[in-house]
Amino acid sequence: MGLKVLTLIKLPYTLRMKESKEIIAKLKPTNEFSQFNITFYPNSQDYEEYYNPHYPNNSCLFIEIEAVTELYDAGNYKVYDNNDYYHTLEVPEENRKLIFEMLRKKLNSYLQALNEHTKMFWIEDLPMNPLSSTIGKTNQFMFLNANQEVKTSSRFWWKTLDDYQIELEAIGRSIYSIDESIVNKCDQLRVLGHPWRTHLNKAKVALFESQFNEFIIYCSIASESFIKQLTMPKIYGLENDIILKKLVRTGNNKIVDSYYNVILKYIFGKSLEDVNPNLYKGMNTLYQFRNALMHNGEISKKELKKAGYQDEEDLTFSICKNMFESLDETFSTVLEIMESKIK
The missing domain is CATH 1.20.120 (Four Helix Bundle (Hemerythrin (Met), subunit A))
Structure with missing residues (x-):
């Protein structure tokens, strides 16, 4: 039956667009994904939550991916939200991380080609927090039945932020939060x-x-x-x-x-x-x-x-x-x- 993932990713850089309009890239099917579409959105007030007035309209600041994987069956997951638009599914964190790892790998392979073809040298692989599986700085997503149509006007996202710098427990040496004594002491230190x-x-x-x-x-x-x-x-x-x-x-x-x-x-x-x-x-x-x-x-x-x-x-x-x-x-x-x- 397959499983559809819809995810919106805030890019850590800007892509230049010839025109201020949506562009959809339909990638070839692979063993991991039978469908993999990337939508590049312009910087428009139509997308109020993501609009940035400091950038021109023909700038892409976020992308959306609609992908279907046959490696997971939507029938194995319970409905999280049953509304007039979608039947969103609750996918366990362990499976979600594996799916996003596959998705990020395919996406980054595409971005490398985009870098080479456009000569936008600043296009880099998108990082992913291995603790939260957040791709880029902000990752909004939902899981659907593979044949579920996506309506352009409505989204009911789950949202994760790349907060490892806040949430991370100490690895190796202890991490100290700054206070008045630390910020003043550092002026006297030399590394x-x-x-x-x-x-x-x-x-x-x-x-x-x-x-x-x-x-x-x-x-x-x-x-x-x-x-x-x-x-x-x-x-x-x-x-x-x-x-x-x-x-x-x-x-x-x-x-x-x-x-x-x-x-x-x-x-x-x-x-x-x-x-x-x-x-x-x-x-x-x-x-x-x-x-x-x-x-x-x-x-x-x-x-x-x-x-x-x-x-x-x-x-x-x-x-x-x-x-x-x-x-x-x-x-x-x-x-x-x-x-x-x-x-």
């Missing part, structure tokens, strides 16, 4: 300019926006920047050490084995593998994923299986969250190795 901190923070943001490929890249940049900065020969008066020079020269193509194992042990007497083999294994997995992205453009099911994720088809929030926590612990462990040697 050391470590590039790896910047990329580690970018990785965390990518994690909570379901940008999992970007998450892997940011983590790999952070880990390489961190270990190279920590093992700079001149810090320890070893800039003329012939052996270390050779290790550094040959180590650039094998960051994990060369730096987190051999060079770390040469300078400090212990390696990450010596101290915590599980963290060392986690670093190898990170670079295995990073290399897959750099060389193949994706992380295959084979790569996931090799890393121990036999039941996964793609990277997930859970996998990436575990990797982030492992990387954070790796940095702490390596710093402890350094500090113990210096003492």
Whole structure:
């Protein structure tokens, strides 16, 4: 029987339109969606709730998707609201998240093509909060029978907002809400300019926006920047050490084995593998994923299986969250190795 999802997405950027009128893109059917239509709306007072007087009328600030998936049966869900226009269905959160993950993946693939064809370089993949499944900044939606006609004039939405910055419980270190003492104290603080901190923070943001490929890249940049900065020969008066020079020269193509194992042990007497083999294994997995992205453009099911994720088809929030926590612990462990040697 299938299931229809109708969702309105507020875009985090503006699309230029030749004319101030609705445009509908009807995408080809796939295994996931037998129907997938995208409506681009102009910035018009006809859509009062979404109208922005600061933008020209031929600007698209929001889109609506009408899609039908045959992977779910509307008959399995109870009616949430039975009104004169629609019989909206109550789809459990777990199923809703899976449906929106499929929808976002297809939508982002289309947006990449739109970026290339229009040369609007600012068109990017739409982020999705993995906790609420909100696509973009605001996501309004309803689920219907697959053959339900959609009336242009009426909508009865469920609405979710991307509020992870408000609702998120602390991950890793505690999150502190600002108060008068904090905002004044920060003027007296100076944060050391470590590039790896910047990329580690970018990785965390990518994690909570379901940008999992970007998450892997940011983590790999952070880990390489961190270990190279920590093992700079001149810090320890070893800039003329012939052996270390050779290790550094040959180590650039094998960051994990060369730096987190051999060079770390040469300078400090212990390696990450010596101290915590599980963290060392986690670093190898990170670079295995990073290399897959750099060389193949994706992380295959084979790569996931090799890393121990036999039941996964793609990277997930859970996998990436575990990797982030492992990387954070790796940095702490390596710093402890350094500090113990210096003492």
